[in-house]
Structure formats: structure tokens, C-alpha cells
Amino acid sequence: MKHKVLKKQNVGRRCIVCGTDNDLGLKTSFYELENGELLAVCNTKDWHQSYPGRVHGGISAALLDETIGRAISINDETIWGVTVSLEIKYKKPVPTDQQIKIVGRITKENRKLFEGSGEIILENGDIAATATGKYMKMPISQITDEELEGDEWINTEDELPDYIEF
């Protein structure tokens, strides 16, 4: 199914999941979709493996964690959160050297906390892992000493695809 893309989110320059300046990172891109969900696109590499050919479960967890955690900013980009709990169900192996997609959404929100769910979708459409996560809202100034206006939270200014299919 085709999904209309509205916006590409910024990246944390040195973030292990999204950072463009992290040689060891996953270099994942995050797109806000018209249906209110967040889509992540990640090209898995050989060095993300646990068993040969199979992405490490901790890597899958990190991808799901960040995708759900970022979904809160679709409606309000001033809300930041830290993960307080995360549950992953691993249903199928995630292969290395494949473009995978991760979808996340918010399912519950109150003044202090928000919750969401997400899944990893393989190239053949299979759902390889699902997750639910809970996050505590926190001002960015309490999470990091870096300033938002500095060079850590950057717009990569790539061309935005009109639609992404998954």
C-alpha cells in the first residue's frame, strides 16, 4: 500500500539509530505519514548481525524504540521522551543487507507519560517484530546538555519522496 509522506524528521547527528555522523550507526530516516504514523527506513548491514545473516535483536529493539519514541513529535515537536519500558516480540529473523521499514504510533498519552506500538516490516511484507513502549515526557534540557539550536539536531534536507510503499 502507498503511504503519503508529509515530512522528514530531523536527525540527532551522533545518534546510534539516526545519526548521519555516526560511523557505527544505523543511519535510519524517519518520515511522518499522512495517516498519523511514523515510518522509519533502515538498510541493515552485515555489521548489524548477531548470528551471520540475522540482525541482532538489540538492534531491532533500538529501531522500534526510537520509532515509537519519535512518533509523539508528529503532533507536537516540543515533546521529548525517555524510554521507561519496552517489550519486543521477535516473530521472524530480520535479515542483514535488506531495506527494512519500521512503523510506530502513539496509543496513549497523558501529562507525564506516553505509550506507543510499532512493528518491523521486511521487504516481503512480513512483520518480523512488534513492540510496545512507554516513555516519560521530559524537557530536552533535562535529557541533554546540548542545545537544540546547536549542530546536534539537524535537518538533512534530502528530497522528500511523495509516497512510500509498504
Ligand SMILES: CCCCC/C=C\C/C=C\C/C=C\C/C=C\CCCC(=O)SCCNC(=O)CCNC(=O)[C@H](O)C(C)(C)COP(=O)(O)OP(=O)(O)OC[C@H]1O[C@@H](n2cnc3c(N)ncnc32)[C@H](O)[C@@H]1OP(=O)(O)O
Ligand atoms: C539537543 C540536541 C539533541 C537532540 C536529540 C539528538 C538525538 C536523539 C535522536 C532522536 C530523539 C528523538 C526521539 C527519541 C525517543 C526515544 C528514543 C530512545 C530514547 C532513549 O533511549 S532514552 C534512554 C533510555 N531511558 C532512560 O535513560 C530513562 C532512565 N530513567 C530515568 O531517567 C528515570 O527513571 C525517569 C526520569 C524515567 C523517572 O525518574 P524519576 O526519578 O522521575 O522517577 P519517579 O520514580 O520519581 O517517577 C516519577 C513519576 O513517573 C512514574 N513512573 C516512573 N517510571 C514509570 C514507569 N516505568 N511506568 C509508569 N510510570 C512510571 C512514577 O510512578 C511517578 O509518578 P507519580 O509522580 O504520579 O507518582
